[in-house]
Amino acid sequence: MxxxxxxxxxxxxxxxLKRAERRTKLKALGLVVPLFIFILFSFVAPIxxxxxxxxxxxxxxxxxxxTVASLxxxxxxxxxxxxxxAALVQDLKTAQKDEKVALLGKRLNYEISAIRSKIQSAxxxxxxxxQGPYKQTVLDMEPALGTRHFWTLLKRSGSSFTPHYLLNTIxxxxxxxxxxxxxxxxxxxxxxxxxRTLLISLTVTLATLLLGYPVAWLIAxxxxxxxxxxxxxxxxxxxxxxxxxxxxxxxxxxDNGIINDALIxxxxxxxxxxxxxxxxxxxxxxxxxQLPFTLLPIYSVMKTISPTYMRAAxxxxxxxxxxFTRIYMPQTLPGVAAGxxxxxxxxxxxxxxxxxxxxxxxxxxxxxxxxxxxxDLNWGKASALGAVLLMATVILYLVYDRxxxxxxxxxx
Amino acid sequence: MSLPIHATPTERLFYWGxxxxxxxxxxxxxxxxxxxxxxxxxxEPYFSYPLSGISLRWYHExxxxxxxxxxxxxxxIIAVATTILATFLGTLxxxxxxxxRIPGRTFIMSILISPLIVPVIISxxxxxxxxxxxxxxxxFLGIILAHTVLATPFVIITVTATLQGFDRSLLRAGASMxxxxxxxxxxxxxxxxxxxxxxxxxxxxxxxxxxxxxxxFLASPEQRxxxxxxxxxxxxxxxxxxxxxxxxxxxxxxxxLVSLEFLRRRxxxxxxxxx
Numbered sequence: 045m046x047x048x049x050x051x052x053x054x055x056x057x058x059x060x061l062k063r064a065e066r067r068t069k070l071k072a073l074g075l076v077v078p079l080f081i082f083i084l085f086s087f088v089a090p091i092x093x094x095x096x097x098x099x100x101x102x103x104x105x106x107x108x109x110x111t112v113a114s115l116x117x118x119x120x121x122x123x124x125x126x127x128x129x130a131a132l133v134q135d136l137k138t139a140q141k142d143e144k145v146a147l148l149g150k151r152l153n154y155e156i157s158a159i160r161s162k163i164q165s166a167x168x169x170x171x172x173x174x175q176g177p178y179k180q181t182v183l184d185m186e187p188a189l190g191t192r193h194f195w196t197l198l199k200r201s202g203s204s205f206t207p208h209y210l211l212n213t214i215x216x217x218x219x220x221x222x223x224x225x226x227x228x229x230x231x232x233x234x235x236x237x238x239x240r241t242l243l244i245s246l247t248v249t250l251a252t253l254l255l256g257y258p259v260a261w262l263i264a265x266x267x268x269x270x271x272x273x274x275x276x277x278x279x280x281x282x283x284x285x286x287x288x289x290x291x292x293x294x295x296x297x298x299d300n301g302i303i304n305d306a307l308i309x310x311x312x313x314x315x316x317x318x319x320x321x322x323x324x325x326x327x328x329x330x331x332x333x334q335l336p337f338t339l340l341p342i343y344s345v346m347k348t349i350s351p352t353y354m355r356a357a358x359x360x361x362x363x364x365x366x367x368f369t370r371i372y373m374p375q376t377l378p379g380v381a382a383g384x385x386x387x388x389x390x391x392x393x394x395x396x397x398x399x400x401x402x403x404x405x406x407x408x409x410x411x412x413x414x415x416x417x418x419x420d421l422n423w424g425k426a427s428a429l430g431a432v433l434l435m436a437t438v439i440l441y442l443v444y445d446r447x448x449x450x451x452x453x454x455x456x
Numbered sequence: 457m458s459l460p461i462h463a464t465p466t467e468r469l470f471y472w473g474x475x476x477x478x479x480x481x482x483x484x485x486x487x488x489x490x491x492x493x494x495x496x497x498x499x500e501p502y503f504s505y506p507l508s509g510i511s512l513r514w515y516h517e518x519x520x521x522x523x524x525x526x527x528x529x530x531x532x533i534i535a536v537a538t539t540i541l542a543t544f545l546g547t548l549x550x551x552x553x554x555x556x557r558i559p560g561r562t563f564i565m566s567i568l569i570s571p572l573i574v575p576v577i578i579s580x581x582x583x584x585x586x587x588x589x590x591x592x593x594x595x596f597l598g599i600i601l602a603h604t605v606l607a608t609p610f611v612i613i614t615v616t617a618t619l620q621g622f623d624r625s626l627l628r629a630g631a632s633m634x635x636x637x638x639x640x641x642x643x644x645x646x647x648x649x650x651x652x653x654x655x656x657x658x659x660x661x662x663x664x665x666x667x668x669x670x671x672x673f674l675a676s677p678e679q680r681x682x683x684x685x686x687x688x689x690x691x692x693x694x695x696x697x698x699x700x701x702x703x704x705x706x707x708x709x710x711x712x713l714v715s716l717e718f719l720r721r722r723x724x725x726x727x728x729x730x731x
Contacts, residue, residue, distance in 0.1 A: 065556070071552075072552040075548045075549060075552030079549040082604070083568055087579065091574070091579070091582045259478040262475065274482065285662075285666040289488065289489065292492045293488060295491075295495065301504055332484065364466050364467050393577060395576065395577045433577075433578060437575060
């Protein structure tokens with residue numbers, strides 16, 4: 045029998061060490077578990093639920109239970125027969141009694157335009173119907189209830205899962221034959237919103253890079269004392285409340301605000317420029333807010349670059365521009381990537397700043413999500429747009445993790 | 457770094473160019489915050505210079521009107537509760553994450569940090585749906601939980617960073633001299649990592665104190681916070697009180713920045729880094 049080193053109680057050291065290690069691991073896990081469960085409950089579950097409600101919507105099935113069930117026997121050709129209309133009449137009567145018709149009309153209207161008022165008027169008339177046969181009566185009463193589009197929608201609603209909201213976010217819809225088709229040009233809005241969000245985020249990222257890079261270089265190369273002083277100029281806005289900075293820009297950009305006053309006083313313009321509630325307002329305020337996020341990672345990378353490389357390059361005959369672009373700049377790329385990615389990711393999700401200083405018709409995707417929640421009360425749409433934004437963010441987050449590493453994220 | 461005597465004209469241009477450019481950028485960074493401060497003393501309800509006098513009218517409104525005072529109180533309650541909860545949970549988790557190589561560390565870490573990266577609007581909408589089912593919307597508890605989610609990543613990042621610089625042999629030294637694990641933790645480890653824990657807590661406080669999107673969705677008028685009130689101060693009733701509020705908040709964040717810098721220096725001193 046091979047005997048290894050034994051501890052005093054006769055157990056091989058190897059076994060004992062393994063046990064101790066396992067105990068430490070369990071202890072470590074035990075410390076992480078409370079927060080992990082907390083985050084699962086208050087963050088991961090809500091987001092999972094949000095993703096689910098972008099494809100799951102049982103409202104039609106709940107509001108028209110008999111009709112949807114009766115359509116199991118419909119082969120999908122033409123429009124269904126009496127049995128379905130009888131069920132529809134029964135369901136609409138119940139809905140009318142429970143005051144749920146408005147809700148139903150709103151939901152149907154997402155997929156069939158202008159059906160809301162028709163279903164409401166039909167429900168009022170149907171209330172007085174005593175007996176069948178119903179099909180012809182209903183068709184005479186309200187031809188919109190006799191379209192294939194209406195009935196194929198109800199048949200699809202047999203499943204509570206619907207691709208409608210997600211398709212809508214990429215400007216697609218399901219037509220009357222149940223086929224996916226592109227939205228007509230005049231109703232395609234979302235691609236434009238994504239384009240705008242990307243364009244604003246890219247502009248802001250680029251602006252912060254152009255403004256931040258030289259400043260980072262200067263601060264990284266100054267003696268400690270002056271560098272600390274200049275850093276305060278960067279850190280103070282970084283620490284100031286986002287709302288305070290947005291308020292500041294709101295005040296500055298007014299039609300009779302300080303910037304316009306100054307421009308008029310200098311004779312650069314006669315009329316006040318339209319600064320607030322415009323794309324310009326959004327971009328300048330966002331650039332101001334994001335600048336430290338781009339600048340600081342670049343600065344911390346530049347701090348680590350030894351000046352000897354530049355001296356070596358120069359002594360070997362490189363001109364200042366050549367040495368800078370070929371020797372110095374490539375070494376700063378990790379910082380540039382980290383700062384720009386962070387700013388780009390954060391910019392994609394901006395809501396408060398565009399909402400307060402941006403144009404009302406120039407909202408970014410977060411603003412559209414908030415509007416679908418608060419104004420349209422269309423939760424499916426809000427969830428689907430949220431899913432799109434989340435996907436974009438997660439992809440960029442993975443890129444960031446690969447390039448920079450999330451545990452290397454630094455603050456201040 | 458001064459300009460050497462043998463500098464070429466390009467280098468001279470570069471030297472001064474960068475300085476002037478940086479001055480303009482730094483001015484761009486700081487000016488908006490400074491410019492609105494004097495406006496808060498404007499006796500007239502306008503957002504423009506020149507001031508027609510000096511008045512504390514808007515400060516009076518801010519500090520003595522029921523509307524602003526309640527929001528200030530709400531913000532404090534929520535931020536303090538969030539800070540305690542987030543610092544406690546976040547510090548525990550950071551201790552666990554740095555203690556040994558636990559399986560799936562990267563995965564756990566990315567889940568714990570993700571609230572920082574996911575756009576707030578998504579978190580807010582998701583929490584609204586989910587919390588509504590549990591009756592947590594329009595409650596202080598709901599908002600505190602939501603803010604804790606958003607604040608813990610900051611605690612994790614600062615505390616793990618501090619712990620990575622922590623010399624673990626001190627723990628063994630303590631144990632070898634007869635201290636039990638509890639004593640080792642409270643007498644040796646905690647005092648040394650305290651600056652990191654406090655700055656994590658400060659980050660948590662600021663995160664909650666500044667947050668407005670989650671509050672927009674989860675709060676009823678009873679839980680209205682200061683940033684929420686400023687939001688409607690801009691959006692609905694444009695009142696110069698927002699400039700007074702902004703000034704007070706800027707002073708607060710300056711105090712915060714100073715204490716953080718102090719903590720950072722103390723931390724470096726404790727770890728024996730001299731600068």
